[in-house]
Amino acid sequence: MNDTRQRIALLSKALDLLTDRPIKVMEVCGTHTVSIFRQGLRSLLPPSLKLVSGPGCPVCVTDQGEIDAAVSLAGINGVTVATYGDMLRVPGSGSSLMNERARGRDVRIVTSADQALEIARNEKTRLIVFVAVGFETTAPSTASVILDAHRDRISNFTVLDLHKAVPPALEALASDADIDLDALLLPGHVSVILGLSPYGFLPERYGIACAVAGFEAEEIMLGLVEVARQIKEGRPRVASLYGQAVRAEGNPFARSLVDRVFEPGDSSWRGLGEIPLSGYALREEYSSMDALKRLDISIRRTPPPDGCSCGEVLRGVMTPRECPLFGNLCNPSHPVGPCMVSGEGSCAAHFRFSAGGDDPWKR
Amino acid sequence: METLSIGHGAGGRLTEELVSLILGRFPGNPVADREDCAVLPGGIAVTIDGYTVTPLAFEGGDIGSLCICGSANDLSVRGAKPLYIALGVIVEEGFPFEDLARFMTSAGEVCRALGIELVTGDTKVVPRGQADGLFLTTCAIGKTGAHPGLGTRNISPGDVILLTSPPGMHGATIAASRYGLKVNGLSSDCAALWPMLETLLPLEGLKCMRDCTRGGLGTVLCEWAESAKVGIEIDETLIPWDEASISVCDLLGLDPLHMAGEGCAAVVVSPEEAEAALELAKNHPLGKRASIIGSVTEEHPGYVGIHTASGGTRLVDKPVGEELPRIC
Incomplete structure (x- = not known):
């Protein structure tokens, strides 16, 4: 057995000893x-430890009406839609960006x-729509590009602009x-930007235990x-196990970029x-870069x-x-x-990777 | 109207649907064994493959070397020595002569090294915009020798899985270049496998070989588990990972088990001859990082499991469509 396996086996043992009643922990972030x-x-x-996934996958929480708006924008002559790869397959009500x-x-x-932005600089005859999704981790880079x-x-x-705020x-x-x-496993990279104080209400008001962790196996187990x-x-509190990268005050520079561009x-x-x-709404000063206003498209609510x-x-x-569609009507080929x-x-x-905590060999 | 998406070409589950649609329109039960190449009566082995890589030249190779290595490897993994090649060239108007000459030189060099003869071909020039620069198709023909019956049907519980080199290097190199990443030491593994695989053929316990191209090592193992109705277990810590490829996958959120290699083969061999196979592979420069990565089991037929570096276990699946980089 190698060192990592040994250390993780120890952490697994510790976890077993510490959970003397059923506890429900949510890992907030999709990367986790x-x-x-x-x-x-x-x-x-x-x-006894039930792990559930939270709303921290940017693609997953993007509302269907928002996807429909992106699809409508892609259909306008002269428009180039640029976005992160994961967004392409998400079905809207009628189509997806991939379609x-x-x-x-x-x-x-x-x-x-x-x-x-580079595409916009190089192809002056196209109108570029950057479909900006994600949380505190991607909002600063969108802000920086808007300023440029x-x-x-x-x-x-x-x-x-479809950016969303985690807290x-x-x-x-x-x-x-x-x-x-009972507890939240909080994402390290979001916390690098936000710091720890925005999470304080979780233990204080709701008694929820919180740990900010990195993404390696050992960090997650810790x-x-x-x-x-x-x-x-x-004694619930907000503990950071992300080491030096998370400072209590977060990254004020990144937040100031976001504040300049968004409200x-x-x-x-x-x-x-x-x-x-x-959400992070574009400030009035930058509204000429708002694709919805510029191209007169609105986000509709769709079931x-x-x-x-x-x-x-x-x-x-x-x-x-537990979803009745899981695996048969809804699978990765036909989501x-x-x-x-x-x-x-x-x-x-x-x-893709297995069942819950029980038998990894069964779908 | 339902239309094809790029995922239908990615070698995973969507590709299976596309292939079924095509095969269903032909009489009989065409390409029933779904191996990398067909072996005809008399031990004649045939394969055909199209090459549409972007960019056309990459660290470690180009579309020219790729189009020979790829098809020759499809023969080699069934124990057939590549002998002849037919080449189809579709080139877009405006394509520089100099580039075409460069790619054909690379193709010719691989043929020379392997003793492969170009016997027939075709050229088409299409108007600008109707092809992405250059598309090549090669049909390779070879002859089986010592081990005419290599194939999935030989796989049985107890067999050992050997990997000849790090998986996913070609795919990681192409992904890095497409998404504008520069990574030191990153290179495609594009190479002709015949000289190494030939040395394994005398082993009686050699069961099956497959080059881990489109869909990667994960797809090869899943296809074996499904069609041979066996379970497969591999150990993450025994896979000879390439550091540079792993960093690309980490950065982009891609699964290295789903990344293509172009000079990497998975080999199934009986447990008695596993060590001998490993030694033979390691004796060749292409196999110097060869490793035994797992085994075939009777339990959980149809599934592939990986024991991770953390000591956990999870399933390995085929990719669904095009592997797309994640957001953050």
Whole structure:
């Protein structure tokens, strides 16, 4: 047995000793979800620890109406839609960006906001719409690119701004009695930006144990041990296990970039509905870069597909396997909802990597 | 109207649907064994493959070397020595002569090294916009020798899985270049496998070989488990990973088990001859990092499991469509 396996076996043992009653822990971030599955950590958790996935997959929480708006934008002559790869497959009510690309619309994959601006600089005759999704981790780079475009007067660059803020969504989950969470595993990279103070209300007001953890197997296991210990001791708090990278005050520079460009606005989350002030709205000064205004497209509310339980899955009240569509009508080749589409979606992870904590060999 | 998406070409579950649609329109039960190449009466082995890589030249190779290595490897993994090649060239108007000459030189060099003869071909020039620069198709023909019956049907519980080199290097190199990442030491593994695999053929316990191209090592293992109705277990810590490829996958959120290699083969061999096979592979420069990565089991037929570096266990699945980089 190698060193890592030995250390993780010890952490697994510690977790077993610390959980003397059933506890429900939500891993908030999609990157955590995938890492937990990919490392096979579910097979190492005690049966008393129930791990549910939260609303931290940017693709999954993007509302269907928002996808429809992106699809409509892609259909306008002269428009190039640039976005992160994961967004392409998500079905809207009628089509997806992937389908639009197959139909000859100009949809391009970028891995950063910079690349989208670069397209605008190089192709002056196209109107670029950067579909900006994600949380505190991607909002600063979108802000920075908007500031660059503004400074350099790049008039053919626009943004479909779908950014969302994590803490208001956590508040919505924490205050929902149906969900009944004991603990949250918080994402390291979001916390690098936000710091720890925005999470303070979770233990204080709702008694929820919190640990900020990195994405390696050992860091995740340490995070789980930390929350199990807080629960056992009856002293919930926000602990950071992300080391030097997370400072209590976060990254003020990144936040100041975001503040210059965005202001808090209401946002619609798939599964959670409209959450007040949970979005990053473009400030008036930059409204010429708002793709919706520029191209006169609005975000409509559309009902989720029939029978799709992504909303319940994202709130942690249903496990993917409890959804009647899971595995038969909804699978990665033919996804019904976004949780089965995204590489970071919990349904896709359950389908690809195994069952819950019990038998990894059964789908 | 339902249309094809790029995922139908990615070698995973969507590709299976596409292939079924095509095969269903032909009489009989065409290409029933779904191996990398067909072996005709008399031990004549045939395969055909199209090459549409972007970019056309990459660290470690180009479309020219790729189009010979790829098809020759499809023969080699069934124990057939590649002998002849037919080449189809579709080139877009405006394509530089110099580039075409460069790629054909690379193709010719691989043929020379392997003793493969170009016997027939076709050229088409299409108007600008109707092809992405250059598309090549090669049909390779070879002859089976010592081990005419290599194939999935020989796989049985207890057998050992050997991997000849790090998986996913070609795919990671192409992904890095497409998404604008520069990574030191990153290179495609594009190479002709025949000289190494030939040395394994005398082993009686050799069951089956497959080059881990489109869909990666994960797809090869899943296809074996499904069609041979066996379970497969591998150990993450025994896979000879390439550091540079792993960093690309980590950065982009791609699964290295789903990334293509172009000079990497998975080999199934009886447990008695596993060590001998490993030694033979290691004796060749292409196999210097060869490793035994797992075994075939009677339990959980149809599934592939990986024991992770953390000591956990999870399933390995085929990719669904195009592997797309994640958001953050």
